[in-house]
Amino acid sequence: MEKKPNSSIDYLLLVPGVGFIVLFIGSSIFITITQSFGILSVTGKSQFTAANWIAIFHDKESLDSILFSLKMGLMSSIGTLLFAFPVALFLRKGGAGKRFLASLIKIPLFIPALVAAFLIINLISYHGIVNEGLLALGIIKKPLRMLNDKFGWGVVAIQIWKNMPFVLLILSSSLASIRDDTIDAARNLGAGTFSVLFKIFVPLAMPGILVSMILMFIKAFGDFAIMSVAGPTYPPSIALKMRNTATLFQEWDKAAVLGVIIILTTILITWIYSRLAEFVTGGK
Amino acid sequence: MSAIRQISPWYLRQARRRRNFTTMLTAFFIIVQVLWIGVPIFMAVLWSLVDPNHPWSYPNILPSVLSWGQWSYVFKYTNIIRALKTSYTLAPCAVLLSFVLSLPTAYVLGRKQIPGKKFFQTVVLLPIIMPGMVVALFLSRVFTAFGLAQNFFGLVLAHTLMGLPYMIRVLTTSFEAIPQDIIDAAENLGANTFVKIKDIFLPMVRPGLLAGMVFAFTTSIEEFNLTFVIGTPTFETIPTILYSFLGYNFIRTNASVVALIMMIPNIIMLFVVEHFLKSDYLSASLGKL
Numbered sequence: 001m002e003k004k005p006n007s008s009i010d011y012l013l014l015v016p017g018v019g020f021i022v023l024f025i026g027s028s029i030f031i032t033i034t035q036s037f038g039i040l041s042v043t044g045k046s047q048f049t050a051a052n053w054i055a056i057f058h059d060k061e062s063l064d065s066i067l068f069s070l071k072m073g074l075m076s077s078i079g080t081l082l083f084a085f086p087v088a089l090f091l092r093k094g095g096a097g098k099r100f101l102a103s104l105i106k107i108p109l110f111i112p113a114l115v116a117a118f119l120i121i122n123l124i125s126y127h128g129i130v131n132e133g134l135l136a137l138g139i140i141k142k143p144l145r146m147l148n149d150k151f152g153w154g155v156v157a158i159q160i161w162k163n164m165p166f167v168l169l170i171l172s173s174s175l176a177s178i179r180d181d182t183i184d185a186a187r188n189l190g191a192g193t194f195s196v197l198f199k200i201f202v203p204l205a206m207p208g209i210l211v212s213m214i215l216m217f218i219k220a221f222g223d224f225a226i227m228s229v230a231g232p233t234y235p236p237s238i239a240l241k242m243r244n245t246a247t248l249f250q251e252w253d254k255a256a257v258l259g260v261i262i263i264l265t266t267i268l269i270t271w272i273y274s275r276l277a278e279f280v281t282g283g284k
Numbered sequence: 285m286s287a288i289r290q291i292s293p294w295y296l297r298q299a300r301r302r303r304n305f306t307t308m309l310t311a312f313f314i315i316v317q318v319l320w321i322g323v324p325i326f327m328a329v330l331w332s333l334v335d336p337n338h339p340w341s342y343p344n345i346l347p348s349v350l351s352w353g354q355w356s357y358v359f360k361y362t363n364i365i366r367a368l369k370t371s372y373t374l375a376p377c378a379v380l381l382s383f384v385l386s387l388p389t390a391y392v393l394g395r396k397q398i399p400g401k402k403f404f405q406t407v408v409l410l411p412i413i414m415p416g417m418v419v420a421l422f423l424s425r426v427f428t429a430f431g432l433a434q435n436f437f438g439l440v441l442a443h444t445l446m447g448l449p450y451m452i453r454v455l456t457t458s459f460e461a462i463p464q465d466i467i468d469a470a471e472n473l474g475a476n477t478f479v480k481i482k483d484i485f486l487p488m489v490r491p492g493l494l495a496g497m498v499f500a501f502t503t504s505i506e507e508f509n510l511t512f513v514i515g516t517p518t519f520e521t522i523p524t525i526l527y528s529f530l531g532y533n534f535i536r537t538n539a540s541v542v543a544l545i546m547m548i549p550n551i552i553m554l555f556v557v558e559h560f561l562k563s564d565y566l567s568a569s570l571g572k573l
Contacts, residue, residue, distance in 0.1 A: 007396075007398050007399070010392045010396045010398050011392075011398070013388040013389065013391060013392045014388070014389050014392050014393075014404060015388075015389075016384070016385040016386070016388055016389055017385050017386045017388070017389025017390070017408065017448060017452050018389055018404050018407055018408060020385055020444070020445065020448065021407060021408060021410055021411060021445065021448060021449075022407060024411075024419075024423060024441070024445050025410045025411060025414055025419060027423070027426045028418070028419045028422040028423040028425075028426060029414075029422075031422045031423075031425050031426060032418060032422045035425070087317075090309070090313055100314075101310075101313060101314055101317055103554075103555070104317055104318070104321055105317055105321070106554060106558070107321050107551060107554060108321070109554070110502060110550040110551060110553065110554040111547055111550060111551070112505070112506030112523060112546055112547070112550070113506070114506075114508060114523055114526050114527055114530065114543075115506075115526065115543045115546050115547050117530065118328070118526070118530060118539055118540070118543045119324035119325065119327070119543065120324060121530075122324065122327045122328060122331065122536070122540075123323065123324055123327060129323065129327065161320075161324070215413075218415070221415070222415025222416065222417060222418065223415075223416075224416065224417040224508075225508050225527065228531070229527075229530045229531070239415065239416075239417040239418070242417060242418070242421065243417055243421060243513075246421050247421075247513075252425070255421065256422065259418040259421065259422060262415045262417075262418050263414070263415070263418060266413070266414070266415060270413075
């Protein structure tokens with residue numbers, strides 16, 4: 001690090017990158033908040049009102065879509081973690097064929113979300129390969145409905161497939177910092193595979209687990225494209241509901257309320273995460 | 285062989301067993317992964333090759349006739365060529381702009397010790413963290429007010445916004461990795477700021493720059509929310525075309541052609557990043573969030 005105190009120029013150099021982001025993200029957040037209270041409104045007259053907030057909280061569809069999006073966020077983060085953790089453990093030590101495997105696994109990271117959605121739709125559709133396979137094996141009697149289903153299994157499946165490598169990368173970097181000595185010591189003291197897994201790997205990788213879960217939750221909670229392609233017809237996801245309210249019904253003020261709810265949830269979850277991370281790492 | 289096994293001590297046998305077990309486990313994981321990645325892509329390829337006159341429907345395990353008919357149909361009767369042109373002119377513009385904007389910022393974040401650095405590093409991540417549709421919808425209000433909606437320059441700005449976090453993060457890591465000795469030595473030998481930039485900083489961040497450009501480029505190619513709200517119907521990119529095929533009029537064969545058109549360049553770029561760059565830039569840009 002250079003030590004010369006020259007910080008006014010340094011801050012000036014930050015402006016192109018940080019300033020650009022602050023200008024665009026900041027202005028969009030600002031407009032969302034003001035518009036949710038009827039200020040700077042496009043439709044109707046521009047004056048302070050809480051009517052939109054009250055209307056949203058009395059609208060059953062809005063509440064349902066908030067709950068549904070929360071559920072999808074939670075399911076996707078847990079699901080992706082369950083799939084990625086064993087693979088991350090397996091890839092922790094290098095070995096025959098693992099380099100190839102590691103780059104193969106990363107492919108979905110570079111596949112756009114909509115394409116991923118399409119690829120998985122092909123597999124889980126009514127007469128898709130998954131249903132036909134299960135039928136042929138005699139596990140199910142008639143095809144399962146996994147696409148646009150009421151629970152949202154299709155959405156969860158797409159989120160898991162698309163974001164597995166993303167979570168894997170985060171988990172791998174936190175698993176890589178666990179020293180072999182720790183594991184050897186535990187084994188020496190008589191720890192079995194399960195004790196090593198739950199008393200060493202899981203606690204020591206906890207910061208990585210929390211980060212990946214939080215990022216997955218935020219992604220899946222505010223998602224528009226995957227939910228609108230594979231989600232149920234009712235309830236719509238909160239982002240889908242917001243977009244429809246804004247562009248189909250031209251009720252921008254109500255859409256802004258939904259937007260603020262999405263932003264607040266994201267902030268709340270991130271805050272809870274930072275408290276949890278403090279708790280886990282002992283307040284460091 | 286069995287004689288050897290009998291006379292070899294137990295710990296060697298155990299080691300061999302463990303080695304066999306590891307090999308089997310590796311094989312198992314590789315097979316599962318190949319299926320996990322391969323089957324979805326294979327199905328898409330298969331669907332794109334179904335002959336238009338011989339539809340592939342339920343009782344048939346495999347399509348009866350394969351042809352390039354769907355590909356020529358998509359190129360002839362949809363807006364795909366125009367969308368490809370839009371996507372592939374938009375992306376280089378966004379990459380160039382985000383490179384110019386992120387270079388000074390990444391330099392400060394990577395090499396200077398300033399108060400509030402952690403805060404700025406978090407702010408830089410906002411475009412990735414913020415829910416895309418909220419930003420898209422209400423940024424479109426701002427863009428409309430300034431005449432940037434339904435406008436090519438507006439789309440370039442939007443795509444730059446989404447690519448900047450990756451660019452800044454990767455370049456910051458590259459700047460951090462430059463040893464201070466080299467800079468000190470150059471200063472000792474009388475290098476001025478211009479020479480330092482030209483002969484030290486730019487050559488040493490070049491691998492990171494390549495990685496950042498690949499990230500910004502793929503981000504731009506797959507950007508959907510902002511393009512959908514700000515650009516359509518004047519501008520169509522490949523994702524918005526694919527969305528229209530997946531939405532109201534779901535035509536699986538057409539969608540599979542568009543999906544492949546969008547996917548193949550991205551996979552090639554992944555292997556470019558993996559094989560031409562030594563350090564792990566994927567985790568540099570994503571891992572340490």
